[in-house]
Amino acid sequence: MPSLHTRKRIGVYLNENKRRKLNFDVFEELCRNHGYDVIEVDLTKCLNSQGPFDLIIHKLTDLLIEAGQDLASHHLVQRLQVYLDTHPFTILLDPLPALYTLLDRFQSYRLIKSLETQQQGVSALFSPPCVELMSKRSDMVDLVRDRLTFPIICKTQVAHGPRSHEMSLIFNERGLKDVTPPCLLQSFVNHSATLYKIFVVGPQHFVVKRPSIRNFPLGETDQTTIFFNSHHVSKAESCSHLSQTPLYPDVLPPSDDVVRQVVQGLQDALGMSLFGVDLIVDTQSGRCAVIDVNAFPGYEGVSEFFPALLSHVDKLLNNSKESPSALEGSPDVPTCEDRKMDLRSLPEPCKRRVGSTSYFTIAFSADC
Ligand SMILES: O=P(O)(O)O[C@@H]1[C@@H](OP(=O)(O)O)[C@H](OP(=O)(O)O)[C@H](O)[C@H](OP(=O)(O)O)[C@H]1OP(=O)(O)O
Ligand SMILES: Nc1ncnc2c1ncn2[C@@H]1O[C@H](COP(=O)(O)OP(=O)(O)O)[C@@H](O)[C@H]1O
Numbered sequence: 001m002p003s004l005h006t007r008k009r010i011g012v013y014l015n016e017n018k019r020r021k022l023n024f025d026v027f028e029e030l031c032r033n034h035g036y037d038v039i040e041v042d043l044t045k046c047l048n049s050q051g052p053f054d055l056i057i058h059k060l061t062d063l064l065i066e067a068g069q070d071l072a073s074h075h076l077v078q079r080l081q082v083y084l085d086t087h088p089f090t091i092l093l094d095p096l097p098a099l100y101t102l103l104d105r106f107q108s109y110r111l112i113k114s115l116e117t118q119q120q121g122v123s124a125l126f127s128p129p130c131v132e133l134m135s136k137r138s139d140m141v142d143l144v145r146d147r148l149t150f151p152i153i154c155k156t157q158v159a160h161g162p163r164s165h166e167m168s169l170i171f172n173e174r175g176l177k178d179v180t181p182p183c184l185l186q187s188f189v190n191h192s193a194t195l196y197k198i199f200v201v202g203p204q205h206f207v208v209k210r211p212s213i214r215n216f217p218l219g220e221t222d223q224t225t226i227f228f229n230s231h232h233v234s235k236a237e238s239c240s241h242l243s244q245t246p247l248y249p250d251v252l253p254p255s256d257d258v259v260r261q262v263v264q265g266l267q268d269a270l271g272m273s274l275f276g277v278d279l280i281v282d283t284q285s286g287r288c289a290v291i292d293v294n295a296f297p298g299y300e301g302v303s304e305f306f307p308a309l310l311s312h313v314d315k316l317l318n319n320s321k322e323s324p325s326a327l328e329g330s331p332d333v334p335t336c337e338d339r340k341m342d343l344r345s346l347p348e349p350c351k352r353r354v355g356s357t358s359y360f361t362i363a364f365s366a367d368c
């Protein structure tokens with residue numbers, strides 16, 4: 001007789017640092033008081049024995065980066081992928097393909113650029129011109145002359161991880177010797193040291209004002225390259241020398257329409273619920289530049305984060321038709337044993353039907 005879990009089950013995968021910064025235990029308690037079971041997901045162990053999961057909230061970015069260099073991390077990600085492939089009703093916040101896009105600034109900016117081109121009429125939104133540099137190519141100066149304007153901001157291609165916030169401001173062609181490919185060069189947009197962070201939680205979003213980088217004279221100057229860490233500039237408590245500014249007139253925040261347009265465009269393109277967008281307002285034109293998109297940011301300054309997240313999780317779980325908790329243990333749902341075959345021996349995923357649900361039995365060489 002299949003075991004029926006009456007309470008829906010939420011898996012959580014966050015590293016200790018993130019869990020502590022968010023004080024996520026409070027959210028988990030909120031969920032339990034709301035009738036959910038909350039389970040910390042351990043990717044080093046078989047997920048079937050920890051599941052079933054109706055929904056998994058995660059920030060896997062560290063592991064996704066490590067999985068590119070380390071087989072053990074790769075297997076952990078693969079274990080989750082096999083679980084998701086064999087439990088199609090488990091909701092993942094947020095889908096892995098979207099996270100891979102946001103890990104690479106080249107891909108992120110191509111996506112932001114596509115949002116800009118989708119606009120009708122006078123575009124209120126734009127993505128500052130940028131150049132992707134895989135190496136210090138011989139035509140780099142010509143590329144910059146052709147596509148960018150000084151000052152230029154240089155960002156690593158990889159958007160996450162310890163070195164991903166090390167940046168530089170370049171003020172002339174001589175300064176281009178300081179670039180560190182693979183990197184993205186982007187025209188700097190004067191925005192009077194004011195950054196607007198849009199924090200998205202499902203259907204809701206919250207705008208938080210943050211310090212940023214002061215204005216510079218446009219065009220080439222003799223200023224030598226400035227190296228900085230963005231986490232010293234745009235945190236709520238940052239007071240970097242780059243943010244020390246003469247008294248700028250108050251920068252008008254982006255309009256609600258523009259914010260909604262950015263959020264909707266990114267949600268449609270990425271299919272994500274938990275992300276942050278960095279917006280700056282061009283001091284000259286008043287247009288909004290989208291300069292960064294982050295998966296599962298810190299939501300600092302958003303006091304409504306937990307209630308908004310619980311409300312979103314509620315909607316997702318109450319709208320989901322079948323629940324893996326209800327189906328788990330059904331004779332036809334593949335168990336851990338079914339999958340302990342060698343990946344190489346199975347030419348195609350085997351498809352099984354359980355009622356209206358198709359389950360795939362995917363061979364997996366490691367313990368599931
Ligand atoms: O430093 P936090 O906690 O405020 O959050 C970081 C975010 O700062 P923000 O909340 O936007 O001010 C931060 O946003 P920025 O990159 O600073 O725009 C990132 O989202 C960062 O995640 P990751 O390390 O790039 O995966 C976030 O780091 P994690 O919290 O995910 O480690
Ligand atoms: N094109 C730009 N013009 C002006 N300032 C920028 C631009 N791009 C980034 N910045 C500044 O640099 C900071 C970090 O850039 P961002 O792309 O958000 O990187 P990170 O992923 O480190 O947050 C921003 O918060 C903003 O202050």
Ligand SMILES: [Mg+2]
Nearest residue numbers: 278291292293
């Ligand atoms: Mg940012």
